[in-house]
Amino acid sequence: MLLSLTITDFVLVDRLELDFQAGFSVLTGETGAGKSILLDALSLVLGERADAGVVREGTQRAEVAAEFSLESPSDLAAWLDENDLTGERDSLLLRRVIEANGRSRSFINGRAATAQQLKAVGEFLVDIHGQHAHYSLLKSAEQRRLLDAYAGSTLLAAEVAGAFRAWRDARGRRENAESHAGEQESERERLNWMVNELTALEFTLDGWAALQEDHRRLAHAAELLAGAQAAAGLIDDDGDCALGHLKEARGRLVDLAEIDPALHEHLGMLESAADTLHEAARELARYAERVDLDPDALAEAEARIAAVQDAARKFRLRPEDIPEHLADAVAQLEELGAARDLEALQQAEAAAEAAYRDLAERLTRRRQEAAGRLGQAVSRTMQQLAMQGGAFEAGMLPNEPASHGLEEVEFRVSPHAGQSLKPLAKTASGGELSRVGLALQTVLSGVSGAPTLIFDEVDSGIGGGVAEIVGRLLAELGRDRQVLCVTHLPQVAARAAQHYQVSKATTAGHALSRVVCLDRVARVEEVARMLGGVTITEATREHADEMLRGTV
Numbered sequence: 001m002l003l004s005l006t007i008t009d010f011v012l013v014d015r016l017e018l019d020f021q022a023g024f025s026v027l028t029g030e031t032g033a034g035k036s037i038l039l040d041a042l043s044l045v046l047g048e049r050a051d052a053g054v055v056r057e058g059t060q061r062a063e064v065a066a067e068f069s070l071e072s073p074s075d076l077a078a079w080l081d082e083n084d085l086t087g088e089r090d091s092l093l094l095r096r097v098i099e100a101n102g103r104s105r106s107f108i109n110g111r112a113a114t115a116q117q118l119k120a121v122g123e124f125l126v127d128i129h130g131q132h133a134h135y136s137l138l139k140s141a142e143q144r145r146l147l148d149a150y151a152g153s154t155l156l157a158a159e160v161a162g163a164f165r166a167w168r169d170a171r172g173r174r175e176n177a178e179s180h181a182g183e184q185e186s187e188r189e190r191l192n193w194m195v196n197e198l199t200a201l202e203f204t205l206d207g208w209a210a211l212q213e214d215h216r217r218l219a220h221a222a223e224l225l226a227g228a229q230a231a232a233g234l235i236d237d238d239g240d241c242a243l244g245h246l247k248e249a250r251g252r253l254v255d256l257a258e259i260d261p262a263l264h265e266h267l268g269m270l271e272s273a274a275d276t277l278h279e280a281a282r283e284l285a286r287y288a289e290r291v292d293l294d295p296d297a298l299a300e301a302e303a304r305i306a307a308v309q310d311a312a313r314k315f316r317l318r319p320e321d322i323p324e325h326l327a328d329a330v331a332q333l334e335e336l337g338a339a340r341d342l343e344a345l346q347q348a349e350a351a352a353e354a355a356y357r358d359l360a361e362r363l364t365r366r367r368q369e370a371a372g373r374l375g376q377a378v379s380r381t382m383q384q385l386a387m388q389g390g391a392f393e394a395g396m397l398p399n400e401p402a403s404h405g406l407e408e409v410e411f412r413v414s415p416h417a418g419q420s421l422k423p424l425a426k427t428a429s430g431g432e433l434s435r436v437g438l439a440l441q442t443v444l445s446g447v448s449g450a451p452t453l454i455f456d457e458v459d460s461g462i463g464g465g466v467a468e469i470v471g472r473l474l475a476e477l478g479r480d481r482q483v484l485c486v487t488h489l490p491q492v493a494a495r496a497a498q499h500y501q502v503s504k505a506t507t508a509g510h511a512l513s514r515v516v517c518l519d520r521v522a523r524v525e526e527v528a529r530m531l532g533g534v535t536i537t538e539a540t541r542e543h544a545d546e547m548l549r550g551t552v
Contacts, residue, residue: 001482002126002452003067003091007041009059012504012513019517024478027486027515028500028526034513035486038502039128039456045096046126047119050104057510062533065095068125077126085111092125094118127450129441137411138425144409144439150447151370153363157404160359164403167352174345188336191329192314198326201311207295208308208319215301216520236281238245239476243281244272257488353525362408367396367409374443381439386466392436435462442473446483455476455485462489471495490530494547499523523548 007016010032027035044050070077070092080086087093087109092526095107096118106113137143148157155380236243250270257263262334312319340543371394378392391414396407417430424436445453455474462470471492477483478497487493499518504511518526524544526537534538 001069002042002068002484004039005042005062006065007038008063009056010041010044010062011037011056012511013037013041014056014512014514016513018500020482020484021498022478022482023494023497024483024485025498026496027484027500028380028493028530030504033502035502035514036456038515039454040355042454044098044119044129046122047096047106047115047117050096050098050102050115052098052100052102054098062098063095065093068092073452074124076121077533079120079124080109083117085113085117087320090235092121094121095359123450125450126452126454128447128456129445130456134244135460136384137433137440140408140410141404143394143411143424144404145376146366146444147370147409150374150444151366152447153370155367156359156363157176160263160356160405161403163352163356163359164401167349167401170345170349170352174342174349177342177345188333191333191336192480195326195329195333197311197314197372198322198329201308201322203308203311203319203322205320205323210303211308214297215305229430231284235284237275240404240457243274243277246270246277250274267371280368356401357406360401363405364396364407366417367394367405367407370394370433371396371409376438379445380438381442381473384469385416385435385439385462386464387432387435390415390419391421392439393421395421405483416475419431430495435466438462438470438473441478443476450481452482452484455483455487457486457488486541488530488542490527490547494527494544494550499526520548 002020004020005016005018007013018038027311029035029036038214040054040386041064044054044067067533071234074090077086080092083305093107095110096115097105097107099105103116103208106115106118107251108117109513117329137146144157148154173410224350234241250267252265253263253267253270272344306317308322310321313320315325317368318323362502375391375393379390382390382392393412395410395412397410398406399408403537411424413427413432413436414421415427415436441455467489468491470489474483474485475495475497485492485496501518501522503514508513516522524541527544527547528536528540531544
């Protein structure tokens with residue numbers, strides 16, 4: 001349930017804080033006062049598209065915040081937990097900021113969120129029926145959407161659309177294989193040649209690195225042998241060598257250490273150095289023994305390197321890219337092999353079609369069952385809206401398989417007794433369309449899971465005794481849901497449990513909207529204004545008071 005709405009610098013509103021109650025509430029006011037601005041602000045904080053034009057002239061940003069009560073556990077609570085957007089246990093805070101440059105920021109429970117996440121949350125919280133919804137009823141797609149919502153088939157309809165796309169794609173693959181068979185055969189031959197060439201090379205990245213290392217060693221074998229032997233000789237040889245000089249230095253220090261014992265530490269260091277040099281000379285000699293002066297091995301390594309480089313040049317690759325290129329070619333061959341198997345493609349297409357038709361036929365059965373219930377429910381409601389003897393039907397016209405199913409949905413109406421059912425777009429007048437739309441929205445609100453229902457002048461084109469019935473219907477909805485309604489009908493306003501008045505005033509040269517929650521006395525004046533227009537008489541006030549006494 002919507003608990004509060006705070007608006008700052010939004011269109012004609014400078015600062016506004018409203019608290020809401022459960023039950024049926026109305027917003028009324030003169031034309032142009034800004035009644036729908038409040039609903040626009042609420043729609044914005046529920047994820048509707050942002051526009052810099054909503055920022056009040058002369059200010060830097062507009063801000064809208066809405067607080068809702070949150071039942072727990074609930075699907076929304078689970079969604080918030082999954083998206084790491086959980087806040088206080090029993091409440092939910094949504095906030096939207098729109099900068100004058102058009103930049104928009106969204107927050108859920110104080111955490112940064114996307115507009116799409118706001119929209120997802122809004123679908124759990126609020127169901128808005130706008131005055132233009134009547135005209136969208138004339139569109140086949142909207143009629144189909146409403147029937148699916150009433151049937152509880154929205155997810156099934158999405159599955160049907162997905163199955164249709166899968167079928168279409170399978171058909172496309174089969175048709176493509178048939179029309180490009182020659183091209184595919186040529187490409188298959190090219191890929192086969194490439195795969196055979198690269199597979200025969202037996203190339204691996206580890207083997208390539210080892211081959212290059214072996215080649216360097218074999219190519220410089222003589223240099224390595226001579227260098228290792230020379231280094232070993234410089235360290236340890238019968239003649240002038242490092243170990244000889246080290247031994248001579250040690251001999252001189254031995255006698256001196258007898259004079260100064262502090263030199264024993266240095267003697268130890270010389271002995272350690274002598275051991276290290278001796279080990280180094282021995283290891284260098286061993287290395288020299290292992291150096292292989294093998295011209296055949298060198299020639300073999302050079303031939304292998306040349307083969308790899310030739311293959312790389314042939315396919316315009318770096319040697320290091322050969323494994324990846326081979327894997328890609330093998331994958332393409334597998335795809336072409338599948339594409340060449342027309343029988344397999346035909347079977348896949350047939351399976352996709354069967355899956356689509358199974359889902360679509362299930363959707364058709366659900367729609368047929370729901371269409372009967374919807375027709376009866378809307379027809380009953382029409383009788384209450386001065387359309388006695390009128391009837392409503394959700395008809396279905398078979399069509400070729402499509403993403404939306406095997407039929408088109410067509411709403412048909414008979415406004416009065418004795419008239420045949422005809423498509424809604426060809427039958428109803430403006431007032432009748434409003435009443436049929438209200439009947440539909442009243443019935444469909446029963447299947448909406450949203451705890452808050454908002455009606456924005458859905459009673460347009462309705463008056464007289466019908467208006468009283470509209471007010472009663474909305475008040476009945478308010479027994480189980482929170483219902484907010486922007487209205488111009490006093491009969492509807494008198495039925496509300498809470499009444500908000502929207503007015504416009506000029507302050508410092510700027511037009512600003514104001515909203516106040518009316519007490520009993522102020523409600524009489526507002527309902528009297530709605531009844532009597534510019535001039536309000538005592539008789540009008542008495543009538544307004546009587547309307548409120550009879551309903552509140």
